[in-house]
Amino acid sequence: MALIKFTNRGIYCKQGNFYIDPWHPVDYAVTTHGHADHVKWGNKNYLCHDLTKPILKQRYGLEDNVQTLPYNKEIDINGVKLSLFPAGHVIGSSQIRLEYKGEICVVSGDYKVEYDGISTAFEPVKCHTFVSESTFGLPIYNWQPQELIFEQIKSWIADNCIKGKTSILVAYSLGKAQRLIKNLAGEYPIYVHNSIANLNEGFAEAGVELPQTIRITPEIKKDEMQKGIVIIPPALADGRWVKSLQQPAIGVCSGWMAVRAGRRWRSADAGFALSDHADWGGLLSAIKATEAEKVFVTHGSTAVFSKYLNEIGISSEEVTTKYGAEDDDEIIGEANENPLKEESK
Numbered sequence: 242m243a244l245i246k247f248t249n250r251g252i253y254c255k256q257g258n259f260y261i262d263p264w265h266p267v268d269y270a271v272t273t274h275g276h277a278d279h280v281k282w283g284n285k286n287y288l289c290h291d292l293t294k295p296i297l298k299q300r301y302g303l304e305d306n307v308q309t310l311p312y313n314k315e316i317d318i319n320g321v322k323l324s325l326f327p328a329g330h331v332i333g334s335s336q337i338r339l340e341y342k343g344e345i346c347v348v349s350g351d352y353k354v355e356y357d358g359i360s361t362a363f364e365p366v367k368c369h370t371f372v373s374e375s376t377f378g379l380p381i382y383n384w385q386p387q388e389l390i391f392e393q394i395k396s397w398i399a400d401n402c403i404k405g406k407t408s409i410l411v412a413y414s415l416g417k418a419q420r421l422i423k424n425l426a427g428e429y430p431i432y433v434h435n436s437i438a439n440l441n442e443g444f445a446e447a448g449v450e451l452p453q454t455i456r457i458t459p460e461i462k463k464d465e466m467q468k469g470i471v472i473i474p475p476a477l478a479d480g481r482w483v484k485s486l487q488q489p490a491i492g493v494c495s496g497w498m499a500v501r502a503g504r505r506w507r508s509a510d511a512g513f514a515l516s517d518h519a520d521w522g523g524l525l526s527a528i529k530a531t532e533a534e535k536v537f538v539t540h541g542s543t544a545v546f547s548k549y550l551n552e553i554g555i556s557s558e559e560v561t562t563k564y565g566a567e568d569d570d571e572i573i574g575e576a577n578e579n580p581l582k583e584e585s586k
């Protein structure tokens with residue numbers, strides 16, 4: 242009997258009686274990571290990695306009903322052996338490994354194979370059944386090594402400085418923002434939006450060291466920010482506050498920037514193809530490393546990707562889930578807590 246089932250509440254393990262990243266409230270939810278499309282409020286109990294707990298606390302006020310596990314530690318849930326392995330996507334992100342009577346299934350959540358210097362590096366796990374995302378599951382997506390992207394970002398910032406422009410980087414609050422902070426720290430002060438500052442505080446409490454940043458408040462002068470780096474979430478990219486800064490130059494950091502059609506932010510001056518998801522080659526190498534007999538593809542370019550897997554002899558099937566809109570949810574959440582609204586009236 243299969244270890245997981247795709248139901249209208251989410252991915253269900255009947256033998257263990259729990260769900261993985263359910264999108265409707267359930268009694269027991271195993272959470273792969275803290276992005277909004279993978280965490281819904283209202284479950285009775287949550288199980289996640291130690292470092293996902295501060296995210297659930299900060300973003301959803303969840304604490305008492307959150308049980309945690311480190312990577313590689315096995316627990317037993319109704320006879321199902323469950324353990325977490327690093328997914329390399331954002332801090333605390335996990336692949337969920339299930340084992341029952343010799344049958345092994347791994348649900349990867351979102352993942353990337355390149356080590357980003359801050360999220361624990363992705364680890365392939367051998368299994369019979371693998372559940373994979375395919376956000377960038379098209380051959381046109383081939384990331385450059387992140388060192389090269391950061392070189393591009395740094396020279397863009399230096400150029401802005403010379404021209405008296407304010408460098409504004411648009412990045413998701415969870416994942417991308419911390420990567421930028423870690424890799425750009427040193428030369429310029431880094432100013433961050435509240436949503437990023439709050440998460441960083443959560444990480445600091447949990448023992449994750451990040452370079453010093455400055456929370457953006459209405460008191461911070463615009464000419465100060467012009468001499469530094471400003472990091473904001475996508476919700477604010479097109480806003481009036483950004484336009485009110487001194488000669489704003491907006492650089493969007495997203496895998497979608499790899500193709501012209503993906504440049505959906507009208508106001509972007511520069512696009513940097515930096516992603517927290519695996520590219521085409523990354524997805525394929527990760528899947529091959531699992532040696533799985535069956536691969537379920539959950540979100541992104543599912544049709545093309547799944548078809549390709551079948552063509553190369555890996556039995557695959559698309560499944561419909563509610564994952565993939567993590568960023569839009571974040572936008573709604575953050576628009577309401579914009580600390581800069583006094584200025585953007």
Ligand SMILES: [Zn+2]
Pocket residue numbers: 274276330351567
């Ligand atoms: Zn995610």
Ligand SMILES: [Zn+2]
Pocket residue numbers: 276278279350351374540564565566567
């Ligand atoms: Zn996702």
